[in-house]
Amino acid sequence: MAFDVQLQMTEGVAxxxxxxxxxxxxxxxxxxxxxxxxxxxxxxxxxxVKKLDFLASAGLQLLIYAKQKMGGNVDIYLIGSQGxxxxxxxxxxxxxxxxxxxxxxxx
Amino acid sequence: xxxxxxxxxxxxxxxxxxEEIGKFVVxxxxxxxxxxxxxxxxxxxxxxxxxxxxxxxxxxxxxIGEITVSAALxxxxxxxxxxxxxxxxxxxSHPLPGEDELNLPLEDRPVGGxxxxxxxxxxxxxxxxxxxxxxxxxxVVNRTPDCTARRDAAGLAGQ
Numbered sequence: 001m002a003f004d005v006q007l008q009m010t011e012g013v014a015x016x017x018x019x020x021x022x023x024x025x026x027x028x029x030x031x032x033x034x035x036x037x038x039x040x041x042x043x044x045x046x047x048x049v050k051k052l053d054f055l056a057s058a059g060l061q062l063l064i065y066a067k068q069k070m071g072g073n074v075d076i077y078l079i080g081s082q083g084x085x086x087x088x089x090x091x092x093x094x095x096x097x098x099x100x101x102x103x104x105x106x107x
Numbered sequence: 108x109x110x111x112x113x114x115x116x117x118x119x120x121x122x123x124x125x126e127e128i129g130k131f132v133v134x135x136x137x138x139x140x141x142x143x144x145x146x147x148x149x150x151x152x153x154x155x156x157x158x159x160x161x162x163x164x165x166x167x168x169x170x171i172g173e174i175t176v177s178a179a180l181x182x183x184x185x186x187x188x189x190x191x192x193x194x195x196x197x198x199x200s201h202p203l204p205g206e207d208e209l210n211l212p213l214e215d216r217p218v219g220g221x222x223x224x225x226x227x228x229x230x231x232x233x234x235x236x237x238x239x240x241x242x243x244x245x246x247v248v249n250r251t252p253d254c255t256a257r258r259d260a261a262g263l264a265g266q
Contacts, residue, residue: 021129022118024158025122054129054147056154067213076213084147091228092221093209 001053014042018049023056024092029057034066040107043074046104050080055088063094079104110181113138117175120165120191128157128176132187135178139185139250148225148229149248153187155222156198156244164193164242186233189244197235198223198241 003026004019014037021042022030045066049055067076076098081089089095116131118124132153136146153176159172175190204220226233232247 021126021155023125023129024162025125054150054154056151056158057225058158061219064213064216072212072214084144084151087129087144088151089227092224093211094213096210097213 003029005030005033007036009037009040009042010106012041012043013046014040014044015046015048015104017051018047019051021054022052022059023054024058027058028061030062034038034062034069038066038070042070043075044077045070046077046079048079048104049085050082051087052081053083057092060088060092060094063098067097075099076099077104110179110184110186113178113180115175115177116144117173120161120172120174120193122158122161124161124174125154125157128174128189129154131176131178135180135185135187139180141185141248141250148224149185149187149246152226152233152246153189154228155226156246158194159196159198159222160189160191160244164191164196170194181251184247184249187246189242189246191242192240193242195237196200197237198226198244199233199235203227 001020003021006017007016016033016037018030020026063076067074078089078098078100080102081100086100089100113135114131116127118127121157129150132150133146136149141149157174164170165172172192177188179186185193201223202220203224208216230246231249234245236243
């Protein structure tokens with residue numbers, strides 16, 4: 001499925017919806033959105049990934065990049081990951097560092 | 108390559124070709140009736156190596172060329188081969204992240220090294236060869252009878 005990424009900034013929370021296939025070909029689009037969120041001083045990065053059907057290491061590397069660019073105190077949430085995408089996150093140890101949740105409630 | 112050659116495709120060695128390579132692998136895994144998880148692991152492994160070929164084998168070396176993907180089927184396995192004329196690049200010569208590194212917080216992790224790790228996790232066998240000025244990356248997944256049984260049991264038949 002073609003890749004799509006949308007950013008919505010609300011009171012320091014960057015909500016990013018990822019759809020389709022995130023690999024080296026589509027990673028630059030995601031990187032640009034991370035940079036926009038960082039420039040707007042996002043305090044939380046909330047990634048909606050329910051419709052993300054493919055995640056390669058280029059996407060994982062951008063999560064590392066986001067954490068390093070925005071600072072360790074910026075929490076990353078992954079909402080709705082499932083199936084093989086979830087397996088990849090766990091295999092790579094990302095579940096230790098990001099909050100993997102079924103849903104996200106604004107607080 | 109052993110088995111019945113299902114299909115072969117040559118594409119420009121560019122990141123834009125990853126999508127077409129992914130579709131190729133999906134067609135082969137569907138025809139091989141692999142379980143969803145096995146099929147995904149193979150697609151991921153091929154995508155990672157194709158990315159390395161395009162990036163390190165061609166682009167960074169300033170070479171323009173092609174990448175050829177082929178698939179062969181036997182009763183017991185599906186083999187996908189990527190062949191390219193880029194600079195020699197053995198993915199297995201690069202260090203893999205250890206368990207300690209995988210448990211590090213993201214802010215302390217090195218960027219990179221995960222691709223080959225996912226390749227080896229995604230397939231039953233992976234091999235690199237260099238012959239006649241070509242790199243050949245070979246991916247094999249087993250077609251275990253219980254793959255089909257598990258898939259049917261999970262209600263995923265036909266997906």
